[in-house]
């Protein structure tokens with residue numbers, strides 16, 4: 001999935017292994033028990049990812065369970081009346097998500113005979129599914145080593161590995177996607193990607209990262225910079 005025009009980042013092997021090991025250990029102890037983590041069903045994972053796009057985890061949990069009681073399979077959602085789907089989404093807001101989700105279910109019904117596609121490119125071709133969501137579905141459902149880059153993961157990888165920001169957001173974005181793929185430990189994509197998201201959501205947060213107790217601080221470019229200048233990471 002790495003861009004042909006973006007070189008693979010140079011990662012020191014020892015540092016990379018330390019990062020992977022510590023993050024996986026942290027996730028084993030601290031990972032959140034969330035309903036969509038108890039399934040490998042790609043449809044259920046897609047539903048959770050779409051709901052989480054604009055809504056907090058705590059709020060999504062109830063809606064997720066209720067929505068899946070009403071539409072337990074991708075075929076059920078594809079066959080439902082759009083007005084009914086909108087009603088089921090009531091309260092979550094951003095209704096375009098519900099429309100896109102049903103459009104994706106209908107595309108699965110027509111293009112794939114109701115079987116959820118397995119390949120990243122096929123998932124990415126579904127209506128309303130972007131690179132992050134496609135990566136989350138194939139890595140969480142099938143264990144494919146696909147990178148994910150949501151806001152939390154973007155922040156964690158930037159702080160840890162980016163010493164000098166390239167000019168332009170697009171260039172940084174390309175670098176981060178390549179990095180997000182390069183750091184996945186073989187055979188551990190599920191825990192690793194989930195761990196990265198949880199770590200960004202609870203430790204390496206946007207406003208007050210918990211650097212003083214962070215298990216990754218000795219590897220972190222941001223922490224080192226802040227310490228060198230005797231400042232406090234913001």
Ligand code: SF4
Nearest residue numbers: 204209211214217220
């Ligand atoms: S040391 Fe701070 S900035 Fe670096 S990864 Fe840990 S929490 Fe994030």
